[in-house]
Amino acid sequence: MNEATRCTHCLMPVELDATGAAAVHDFPYAAYNYGQCKGSGKRTLTAPATPPAVWGDEVRSYVEIGVLPSPLPHAERTGWTVTISGVRFTHFWHCWACHKPVHVATDGGVIRAGFNSKGRCFETYRPGRRATYIGPCPNGCGTQLSLGTGRSGDESHPAPVDEGHTVQYRAWESLRRDLNVHTPEMTRSDLARLRPTTGRR
Numbered sequence: 001m002n003e004a005t006r007c008t009h010c011l012m013p014v015e016l017d018a019t020g021a022a023a024v025h026d027f028p029y030a031a032y033n034y035g036q037c038k039g040s041g042k043r044t045l046t047a048p049a050t051p052p053a054v055w056g057d058e059v060r061s062y063v064e065i066g067v068l069p070s071p072l073p074h075a076e077r078t079g080w081t082v083t084i085s086g087v088r089f090t091h092f093w094h095c096w097a098c099h100k101p102v103h104v105a106t107d108g109g110v111i112r113a114g115f116n117s118k119g120r121c122f123e124t125y126r127p128g129r130r131a132t133y134i135g136p137c138p139n140g141c142g143t144q145l146s147l148g149t150g151r152s153g154d155e156s157h158p159a160p161v162d163e164g165h166t167v168q169y170r171a172w173e174s175l176r177r178d179l180n181v182h183t184p185e186m187t188r189s190d191l192a193r194l195r196p197t198t199g200r201r
Contacts, residue, residue, distance in 0.1 A: 004071040009039025013072040056139035057100045073167045081114030082171040087164035091131035098141035104131040119186035127158045
């Protein structure tokens with residue numbers, strides 16, 4: 001089970017500063033209210049990432065439903081492509097009896113993002129494994145569910161959780177900054193800088 005260095009205030013996985021304390025970071029799960037976390041610059045804790053859980057339509061944080069946030073994904077760059085590994089994905093169904101949402105999380109997914117030789121950006125998402133759940137509906141309707149087993153209908157498109165998107169946004173900022181391109185269309189000189197390090201795509 002993977003160990004993760006976490007902030008003692010928000011329990012998010014964080015990097016360490018030069019003194020070994022939590023690096024300055026943002027509040028988790030609140031895009032409309034980002035700000036410096038009160039745990040920045042303070043001691044950290046080391047704890048394993050809890051295995052994924054199943055939950056229903058209640059809007060709660062991972063900590064409230066008993067799932068620690070996943071470790072911060074690892075980004076590795078090759079040319080103008082970034083591969084982000086260790087991403088947690090959320091999979092989504094509806095209970096066929098009460099029609100309320102059912103969510104299942106899986107770890108170990110991969111996001112690839114970058115520019116091809118024609119100057120077009122691309123992103124690909126690959127969850128780490130197939131999400132399955134066999135058990136009672138987490139919304140309390142009492143229905144026994146069998147999800148992701150081939151008998152439950154179509155699964156919706158899995159989506160990366162916040163930590164994956166955070167690393168993904170950082171990667172895009174780095175790529176555009178290094179290429180010095182911040183507009184949708186690229187010039188010939190932009191494409192010339194791309195092509196020496198991108199394969200055909």
